[in-house]
Amino acid sequence: MAGGLAGALRGIQAWPREWVELVEKAVVTDPYTVDKRTARQIAEGLYQACRNELRKVKSQTGELDSLLVK
Numbered sequence: 001m002a003g004g005l006a007g008a009l010r011g012i013q014a015w016p017r018e019w020v021e022l023v024e025k026a027v028v029t030d031p032y033t034v035d036k037r038t039a040r041q042i043a044e045g046l047y048q049a050c051r052n053e054l055r056k057v058k059s060q061t062g063e064l065d066s067l068l069v070k
Contacts, residue, residue, distance in 0.1 A: 025040045
């Protein structure tokens, strides 16, 4: 999970390639892993969630500005 957050904030390319490969291999082979998403998929999903949230906040800020500035 921490790796997914780090990937979302800095990009998966910020991770050493060996780490990404190791984690992705473990996800596929570990029978006890609940989440079968790769580190890349988790990072990209979290990144998109952050971008969507930012878009909503910017929209809300614009609406507030239009109401307050007269």
